Amino acid sequence: xxxxNAIFNGARLRCPACGQGRxxxxxxxxxxxxxxxxxxxxxxxxxxxxxxxxxxxVGHVVLGALFATEMRLGWPLWLSISVWSFxxxxxxxxxxxxxxxxxIGALWAMQAPGSEIE
Ligand SMILES: [Zn+2]
Numbered sequence: 001x002x003x004x005n006a007i008f009n010g011a012r013l014r015c016p017a018c019g020q021g022r023x024x025x026x027x028x029x030x031x032x033x034x035x036x037x038x039x040x041x042x043x044x045x046x047x048x049x050x051x052x053x054x055x056x057x058v059g060h061v062v063l064g065a066l067f068a069t070e071m072r073l074g075w076p077l078w079l080s081i082s083v084w085s086f087x088x089x090x091x092x093x094x095x096x097x098x099x100x101x102x103x104i105g106a107l108w109a110m111q112a113p114g115s116e117i118e
Contacts, residue, residue, distance in 0.1 A: 003109040010105025011098050015039055017108065023101050030104060045114035046103035053099040054092050062088045 006016035015021040021036030028050075032042035066084050069075070075083070107114055 001109060003106060006105040006109035007102050008105070010101035010103070010108075013097055013101050015041065016105035023104065024097060028097060028100055030100075039108075041104065041108065043113050044104050044107050046100050046107065047114060049103045050096055050099035053102065054095045057095055057099075058088055058091045062091065 001017060005019075009016045009019040010023060012019070013023045015023055015034040015036060017034060017039040018037035021031070021034035021039075023030055023041065025031045030041050030044065033040055062084055065087070066080070070080065
């Protein structure tokens with residue numbers, strides 16, 4: 001399994017090893033073992049990498065859209081604050097599992113679980 005395939009499987013919220021079993025048992029809680037192939041996944045620590053990636057993406061998307069919209073439409077301040085804050089929060093919550101899957105896939109493929117015990 002290549003690193004790119006493992007990252008792709010992780011981004012699809014699937015086991016990086018087989019691409020079949022679910023990667024998370026809750027919103028951001030990885031399964032201990034893949035239900036499909038039995039690969040150990042629960043010990044892989046992505047730490048704050050997924051948050052960094054999600055902020056990087058959301059910042060560029062939302063700020064780009066904000067600047068483009070503000071230049072053309074000139075919304076009132078209350079509307080701008082409401083729309084862009086809500087957009088940033090929703091997009092972040094949608095992207096966080098994908099970003100965590102990407103990091104877990106990469107860490108799994110590089111055999112770098114991020115835990116000091118193993
Ligand atoms: Zn699997």
